[in-house]
Amino acid sequence: MSTTSEALKPSPAYGEPRKAGATARRDRWWVQPFLVVAALTTFGIYTIVRVILSTKYPGVYTDGAHLQSPMFSPDLAGIFGFHTKLPWSFLVLWAPLGMRTTCYYYRKSIYRSYFLAPPACAVAGAARRKYSGETKMLLFMNLHRFFFYAAAIVVGFLAFDFVRSLFYATAGGGTSFGVSIGSLIMLINVVCLSGYTFGCNSFRHLIGGNLDCFDCSASTRTRHTLWQRVTTLNVRHQEWAWLSMFTVWGTDLYLWLAGSGVFTDPHHIF
Amino acid sequence: MSTEMKGGHRQLKIWRGDRETGQLVDYELDTEPGMVVLDAVLEIQASQEPDLAVRWNCKAAKCGSCSAEINGKPQLMCKTRLDHLPADEPITVEPMRAFPQVRDLVTDVSWNYRVNEKIPPFTPREGLPNEYLMGQADTDRVSEFRKCIECFMCQDVCHILRDHRLQEKYYGPRFMVRLASLDMHPLDGLDRTDLIADQAGVGLCNITKCCTEVCPEGIKITDNAIIPLKERVADQRYDPLLKIFKRKGRQGRKKV
Numbered sequence: 001m002s003t004t005s006e007a008l009k010p011s012p013a014y015g016e017p018r019k020a021g022a023t024a025r026r027d028r029w030w031v032q033p034f035l036v037v038a039a040l041t042t043f044g045i046y047t048i049v050r051v052i053l054s055t056k057y058p059g060v061y062t063d064g065a066h067l068q069s070p071m072f073s074p075d076l077a078g079i080f081g082f083h084t085k086l087p088w089s090f091l092v093l094w095a096p097l098g099m100r101t102t103c104y105y106y107r108k109s110i111y112r113s114y115f116l117a118p119p120a121c122a123v124a125g126a127a128r129r130k131y132s133g134e135t136k137m138l139l140f141m142n143l144h145r146f147f148f149y150a151a152a153i154v155v156g157f158l159a160f161d162f163v164r165s166l167f168y169a170t171a172g173g174g175t176s177f178g179v180s181i182g183s184l185i186m187l188i189n190v191v192c193l194s195g196y197t198f199g200c201n202s203f204r205h206l207i208g209g210n211l212d213c214f215d216c217s218a219s220t221r222t223r224h225t226l227w228q229r230v231t232t233l234n235v236r237h238q239e240w241a242w243l244s245m246f247t248v249w250g251t252d253l254y255l256w257l258a259g260s261g262v263f264t265d266p267h268h269i270f
Numbered sequence: 271m272s273t274e275m276k277g278g279h280r281q282l283k284i285w286r287g288d289r290e291t292g293q294l295v296d297y298e299l300d301t302e303p304g305m306v307v308l309d310a311v312l313e314i315q316a317s318q319e320p321d322l323a324v325r326w327n328c329k330a331a332k333c334g335s336c337s338a339e340i341n342g343k344p345q346l347m348c349k350t351r352l353d354h355l356p357a358d359e360p361i362t363v364e365p366m367r368a369f370p371q372v373r374d375l376v377t378d379v380s381w382n383y384r385v386n387e388k389i390p391p392f393t394p395r396e397g398l399p400n401e402y403l404m405g406q407a408d409t410d411r412v413s414e415f416r417k418c419i420e421c422f423m424c425q426d427v428c429h430i431l432r433d434h435r436l437q438e439k440y441y442g443p444r445f446m447v448r449l450a451s452l453d454m455h456p457l458d459g460l461d462r463t464d465l466i467a468d469q470a471g472v473g474l475c476n477i478t479k480c481c482t483e484v485c486p487e488g489i490k491i492t493d494n495a496i497i498p499l500k501e502r503v504a505d506q507r508y509d510p511l512l513k514i515f516k517r518k519g520r521q522g523r524k525k526v
Contacts, residue, residue: 008283008360010294011339011367014377018433024362025342104477104497111476118429121480122343122367131434133474142500142508201493205501212520213456215405224407234493 011122018124020116029120033113040109043245047071047097050252052087060182060259062267064169067161067182067259069252070189074157095150096193100245102144104201105238145202155190155197162186168269180267185254189247196240199233276353277303281360282310284322288373294362301352307363308336308347311375323374331486334421338375339364344423344484366426379422385441388469389448395459395522408456414494415451417487418444424481424491430474440471443481443491450495453502461523467503472496 011024023029051071059075060067068075072089076082100106111117118125134141165183167175197203208227211220233240258265280301283294297314308326315322327333329348336347341355341362355361369377394402424443430436441449449466452458466472481491489495505512 008294008362010285010362010364011342013287013292014367014370023342024339024364026356026359027341104492108477108479108492112478117476118433118478118480121427121478121483122339122432124433125429131430131436131474133430133471133476135471135473138476139473139508142504145501145504145509201497202501205498209498210502210505212454212458212523213405214407214411216456221407235490 012124020124020126021119022124023120023122025120025122029123033116033119036109036113039242039245040113043249046249047093050256051089051093054256055085055087060255060265062180062182062258062265063178063269064175065165065167065178065180065183065267067165067180067186067255067265069255070158070161070186070193070248071252073154073161075161092154095147095154096248098147099144099151099197099200100241102141102147103237103241104144105241107141144200145206148197148200148202151197152203155193158186158190158193162190168267176269178267178269180265182255182258182265182267185247185251189244189251192240192244192247195233196237196244199230199237199240201234201237204230204234276357277301277305278357280310280352280357282314283360283362284311284314284375285362285364286319286322286374287371289371292371292374294364296360303353305352306348307338307340307345307350307352307355307361310352310361311347311363323372323376325376332419334419334486337366337421337423337426339367339426344426346421346423346486349486366422368426368428368432369422379425381437382420382422382425382442382444385445386448388441389445389452389465390460390462390526392452392455392457393459394457398457402457404456408454411454411494412451414489415447417489418447419487420444421486423484423486427480427484429478429480436471436474440474441469443475443496445470446472446475446499447489447491447495450499453499459523461520461525463502463506463520463525465526466499467507472499472503475500 009024012018012022054072059078066078071093074092076088076091112119116126162183165186166177166179168178170176204227207230208214208223211223214220214224257263278301280299282297282299284297285292286295287293297318299310299313301310308329311322311324315324324336326336326348331346331349337344338347340347340350344366347363352361363375365371365375365377369379369381372378422444425431428442430440431442449462449470452460453462453466475496477492477496479492482493485491
């Protein structure tokens with residue numbers, strides 16, 4: 001015995017117009033795009049406001065140690081003697097922000113959450129007259145590898161910043177080795193950013209994925225091994241992306257508060 | 271998601287219709303523990319609706335015939351257990367919506383076969399010995415793509431085909447997988463990069479990974495096929511550094 005069902009809406013049939021959000025899914029598919037928009041928008045606004053407001057950011061000095069926030073690294077004034085009254089960290093931030101904007105994982109998140117193209121699988125996206133994907137306005141996404149090159153250099157500076165944070169200037173003009181909570185947070189940040197940066201799909205391609213043959217010579221076999229290592233990071237690229245975004249955020253916030261005198265960075269000098 | 275095997279009374283809403291029109295129709299049946307959606311549909315076909323059209327074959331998730339949209343998501347009917355679906359609401363079963371409907375749950379997927387014919391098949395490199403040998407690492411990379419059972423659920427969920435209907439400009443994820451398997455084959459003698467970029471339209475893909483999410487074989491379609499193909503196109507078309515170092519061409523491969 002069968003009856004005609006009217007309570008549930010089916011998916012738009014083949015050939016039918018599809019309005020945004022049309023789907024037969026009954027799960028909460030909208031939660032993920034909502035969370036992504038909330039997190040990325042908050043991070044973006046925080047970064048821009050912080051960088052504009054803190055044009056004179058010199059780093060945190062605790063008993064002679066220098067802790068540099070990842071949003072203001074490299075220390076252009078301290079390392080290169082470069083001084084300007086403009087929000088100078090934008091001179092560097094374009095690299096990691098550009099890498100994230102053109103990152104294959106973030107592209108998925110941004111297209112789904114901001115452009116609703118589509119908002120979730122088997123859910124009709126926002127109506128667009130002519131969909132062109134990444135062939136026209138978004139062709140610049142193909143430059144991801146260049147942002148990767150620049151971001152990898154920035155990660156190198158962050159590693160330098162961590163090492164520098166372990167050395168404390170003493171009264172006699174020498175240096176002592178020490179560890180602080182801030183420097184450990186900086187280490188965690190470098191590790192997470194490295195996991196994200198060196199698990200990049202473009203890096204995976206350049207390190208070995210572009211080979212037509214993995215097993216044809218000693219050099220291709222070496223590159224295959226490296227490709228496998230990068231692949232290990234790449235399969236968790238999404239997790240590394242979020243984790244490293246939050247560690248950048250957390251590290252900056254911690255150092256900002258410590259530098260503002262809200263609390264003193266706990267440390268031990270050996 | 272509970273893994274406890276449950277049977278009991280269930281309600282299904284199955285799409286019934288022809289090429290022109292259709293609607294969801296309610297069915298009720300008693301189920302046994304461990305039953306899959308295909309079991310329920312075949313039970314309804316046997317006991318209530320003998321003219322219910324459904325395509326199936328192996329019932330082992332290997333032939334790719336019983337693709338459908340269950341509760342709005344593309345899934346194989348033979349691989350979707352009833353006790354993994356919410357017990358307190360009806361189960362909807364619809365045909366794949368990116369393809370023209372033939373009848374009830376059966377769709378016309380012949381477009382895929384026409385696309386397949388456009389792809390130049392494996393063409394051995396010149397000068398290869400009669401016995402083809404390749405290393406295990408290369409075999410491993412290509413064999414992932416060979417797992418494809420052509421259920422076409424990736425094509426169904428791809429919004430470029432499903433919503434934007436750009437079948438003339440984009441081959442779809444399934445054929446990106448095929449192109450990747452050929453392009454990464456160490457013994458193949460063709461350079462399909464222009465085909466991948468132009469006719470196959472890899473640039474239209476915006477990597478939202480729905481194809482990967484629905485693949486019953488667990489092929490990492492986006493990460494292992496589409497993104498590497500995009501990067502290979504970038505090598506040849508968008509990377510001035512590689513042009514400066516004259517790394518543009520691919521040795522031993524003829525352009526198609």
